[in-house]
Amino acid sequence: MAEKIEIKDEWKAQLGIDSPPWTYEVTTTSIRAFARGVGYTDPVYYDIDVARAAGYQNLPAPPCYLGTPVFIPGKSDDTFSGPVNSGMSLLQFELVNVLDGGTEVEYFDSICAGDILTAVNRLVGLDVRESKALGQMLILSLEMEYKNPTGKVVMISRGQTILY
């Protein structure tokens, strides 16, 4: 348990800086894998004929599916699957325990199988809070912006990562 967390200047220096872009694929296979993982039984997320009958061109992305980052050993994080060069490594914060604090996704368009998205992420907030159970915690607020090939922002996800 961390005694006291002080926000360092080099952490603050990273606020608001976009990471290099990375490719996120939305495919029929990745949509089915996500839908199975959540436990969906709605055939629209599995069966292309049913999806077309419901008015989609292909399998639609289920809500909260944020695309699958292209995985390349050495360039991707082996645990969380995102790019390691995403501007920020959790290791620099010197705290070993990680929890998710909250998540939000906002859509500006529909997303379906076949879409290839380019995303950047950025640190937008740093906070220290006290928890009875965990002691002092560092709360990172992160934002990720996904564009389609025409450059339109189709989705923004926001989340808080808790380190302690």
Next chain:
Amino acid sequence: MALTWDNIKEGDALPEMKKTPGVTQLVKYAAGGGDFNPMHHDYNFFQSKAIGSIIVHGRFKWSSLGELVSNWLGHQGRIKKVSCQYRGMDFPDQEMTVKGVVERKWQEGGEKLVEVAVWTENAEGKLTTPGKAVVIFK
């Protein structure tokens, strides 16, 4: 009968879902969502040992809130936003209930919108994942 914006009322409850994700379901979620943090499948991982168990992915619960809304909506529109906070840990093989209620219905910029409060409760009825979703009807 298909759900329509016209026949929705504030206070309407969404059909609730019950889930009891075991380790195998969490492994499927890890594969589908890409989060292989060992605290969601490995009881020998240091953080699991400190907590006394592996825990359900927060984003499995978030995604289940999205599933609740998707099942209710029945593709009669699209989901604009889903958000939640993780207030309590959930553990494998314990039943959780996913619930929602219509909070607001309005029109804006020619769009027919509905906001729903969504949340998960653990087996003791404790709220572990409060959230919100916004839906745009066709």
